[in-house]
Amino acid sequence: MNQQDFEARHREEWARLDEWLTLSARKRPADDDFPRRYRGLCQQLALARKRRYSSGLVAELNALVLRAHHVLYGERASGDNRWLHFLLAGFPQALRSNARLVWLATALFVVPGLALAFACHLDSDMIFSVMSADEVRSFEAMYDPANDRFGRERGAGTDLTMFGYYIKNNIGVSFRTFAGGILMGLGSAFFLLYNGVMIGAVAGHLNQAGLAQTFFPFVIGHGAFELTAIVFSGAAGLKLGGALIDPAGLRRIEALRLAAREAIVIMYGAFVMLVIAAFIEAFWSASAALPEHLKYSVGGALWLLVIVYCLFSGRRDAA
């Protein structure tokens, strides 16, 4: 069959399919026959190539097949309760199956943090080796017991302002900590160390300066979600780096892609945890009206909740 006969025979069919595909997904009338028509089109493209029809026709059919392919394979699996299942099982399972990386990230964050906390606690000038005098003064002002809100400078804004700030800043840190992992894990390690050092230094310094009774009740509540989520983001980033350093027999690019698929699961969870943390930090932790012991007991309960959740949630239906 020559090209013109071939085109004449199928042209109308192609035009119909083209028209159907051009409609937006919602306006498209249901067509149970679509998979069959798609296979027919694939066959026509294969024929056109095999018979060496002109490149214009082949390109046209190829474009049509691509669009149909997109629609056919774009059908979404309906996900009942996928989110709930993810939160109750998928996320903690992903953490546990990457336990070594989570512990490594924890160490990268906690060890230098504790070291700096002790150093700054013992030596009141130590803090100036990691931050400027202005920054130190502003931290001291944030936890002045005379404030009606802790963790922010006087007049920094309302609880809602601070909520927005925590979302933008903390989740941004989490995302960067993850992304840095693709540089052989070095970026993630850097952010973990850096944040550990900064937080440890501030904690040690404020403790030494006699502001422990405002600082620790402030951080304990949201810290349960925030500090852990930063560590988890670091672990997700280290997963990317680990795949590049030791691809375990796969091509590095292949290993990276598989690692990213798993790491992103951890990132969904870290994201949710940081949103929760921002709520607690803006509306609960900052309040000076709440008594210290209440903040400690609620904060302690939240830590317990997070730890139990990470260790045990979803163990029963682990595949």
Add this chain to the structure above:
Amino acid sequence: MTVSEPPLDTLLEVEAPEGIELCADLAGPVPRALAYAVDLLLRTLIIGALALITAPVGGAGLGFYLVVSFLLEWFYPVFFEVLRNGQTPGKRRFGLAVVNQDLSPVRLDASLVRNLLRAVDFLPLAYLGGLTSMSASRYFQRLGDLAAGTVVVHRDHRRPHAALPDAPPRVPDAPLGVEDQLAIIEFTQRHAQLSPARQEELADILAAHTGVHGAAAVSRLRGIGNWLVGSR
């Protein structure tokens, strides 16, 4: 016989489950940078307008502004890639789309990976990292694309089907091989894209066999081309 590297090309060929090869044109750094510039402009306008609206509202307004600016910074591309067929407004403007490497539509996971990793592609400044990665990788992928298994392709839905030139169909003077037939058909179909001088130059290559030159040679080849695609 040695196994040869596939020729350097900007085509991505994928074998579909239906047993055929699908081809997509990969997009290089320039159209992607232009699309990014359009998106950046759009985002800047939105954030600017939002700042004007929320400024008088005070603390709550500022909080809202910060949340939206966070969402725009990280999720603007994700939103469009997942819900609008892989096309942000900028990509749409330049006919580009993000797809998985097997040419299926991107889902949330892949889109998030490629867009969170922008933070690294951007380093050390102005997407130099991403540009380096695109230049070094087989399919113009920045680091985020490599990790997500995605590519950016040209999506030209409607390539106008060129009308055949007006020349009386003519039986070839000698039997032609498949490659020869194809060359003549392509020559005929591209009559609108090549300058007349270039067409004459090409047609003159055959002068030794046909004995005609210039415009006559062109119309003779067109005639054979018309006959080959089926005109009688």
